[in-house]
Amino acid sequence: MSADKAPRHPTAPTTALSYDHVVDAHQRIASMIEQTPILTAPALDEALSASIFFKCEHLQKTGSFKFRGASHAVSHLDEHCPGVATHSSGNHGAALALAAQRMGIPARVVMPQGAIQAKVDAVGRHGGVVEHCAPNQHAREAGLARWVAAGWWPIPPYDHPHIIAGQGTLGLELMRQVDALDVIVSPIGGGGLISGIILAAQGLPVNQRPRIVGVEPSGADDTYRSIQARRRISDHQPDTIADGLRALVGELNFEIIQRHIDDVICVSEASIVSAMTWLWEDLKQVIEPSGAVALAGVLKHPERFAGQRVGVVLSGGNLDLPSPLIDAA
């Protein structure tokens, strides 16, 4: 059984997801999460003739936005829950482990061999138990199914109303921190984050609503292709350095994205590395490849953002860092 296909949690909203669900989610989790800061870079603004506002979600607890959705999903659990389980290449697993730990609920995370070590370690550090599996979708789902069969409750990574509403709180915060944004640019993997941001933006009158632009690695462009095809494509073999975006867009996520997204930009591997390098060297922020994808999209098409106030989501900062300086010491 796929986590995404798991029975929805009993308290999940039965009506269509909307802005109000994001506001509810924010009320539930505001005290658990960080309100992450905004950073700006005058030299970049000058080069792009735009005002870029980086939403620093790599500074969120567990180092990615995933803690928002996980905290929100866990906040809906009740005392009958014996434990939660998921499969994850990393950030969702660590986020769920910490969110569950804070509720005193055990967590199991099925992770593919070859996952980023920093992400594997983070699950354990937050009290979760990692179960390794072969690096393919079937093994991941089979591993999770065993826990679900044993009575544990699955918390899917993106294709769930609670997860989407939780991730949407990032958009809510960003629009409160920065006035009059013309556009918000976010990476797309499974689509949990961008569909949440879309809902958050619906809270503004139409003529004040920022455009929502998604960015995908060209090697994981299933959302772009799905929009072109007007149906969710599932023959998807992601191949990208952006390990957090090697996912098929979710069903519920695609419904929302298809209806409301303004643009999707696809970027090369080299441009992701180049954006990440700029973020390290100039913004001095440790950002993982997936977290640099939104900036790569802006750098690819600066003409689409010129003269505008642009929110760019830095979605995570977990990666295996080299330690060359230890040799130098």
Next chain:
Amino acid sequence: MSADKAPRHPTAPTTALSYDHVVDAHQRIASMIEQTPILTAPALDEALSASIFFKCEHLQKTGSFKFRGASHAVSHLDEHCPGVATHSSGNHGAALALAAQRMGIPARVVMPQGAIQAKVDAVGRHGGVVEHCAPNQHAREAGLARWVAAGWWPIPPYDHPHIIAGQGTLGLELMRQVDALDVIVSPIGGGGLISGIILAAQGLPVNQRPRIVGVEPSGADDTYRSIQARRRISDHQPDTIADGLRALVGELNFEIIQRHIDDVICVSEASIVSAMTWLWEDLKQVIEPSGAVALAGVLKHPERFAGQRVGVVLSGGNLDLPSPLIDAA
């Protein structure tokens, strides 16, 4: 002629440096500099039983606090100045280049061979001209002397009232951003930053003044030894990964430090690397070795900071980053 021995600028204060000079400096440069943000790390606070407030000066223009002092020194120049010159292993040079560029004044920076490439590049990027010299104090001073003989005005890196007052604005900002600090921890190299912070703290009533603690690499512990000896030691062969702290404490700086500092902690090379690694991995901030030294001091003696509100200066973030991910792409 040494930059530190150069004739003081005509408008330099002739009375003893005080808190008021820092306030004046802040009024002059507030519109030129960034008010750098404060970051916190709940997990670290829990581990240390303290409240740590990181002053993010690696996010200052040119990537270090040096831009404060350089901007202040340059703000006192007049139209007779044909150009400014200094010698620098890096951050002061880049800071001076940008500060001078903004005033339309040319800048020459004498830099030792073997300086961090990112720092060499930064001087050029900000419109300064780099002149390479042999990696020793004599060659640096001789290189600068040639420019001074040609009529250029020297801007020393730390041993000057304008530089000290300018760096002190960091302390002023930090104490405005964070209430009721018990202690401020700062690295010591030439002593420009910590002597400025000392002056900034004098603005508070004695019973509300934070303690000022300096941290030095054990391989560049001349301030510690000078305090013990009650005289400024000059037989100094710095040997440390913290390239920004390979300097002899200045005369004016030592006067102020000796009179007012509360404690000096010396830290090993391994502990500097370890602090830097934590800052990369957990705080997600790119910090250079010199910038991690203050945290290394706190981690060495957590008992001295337990239960306290501690301002820790992250003084800079310029280093030659590895690009292993480019291979992975």
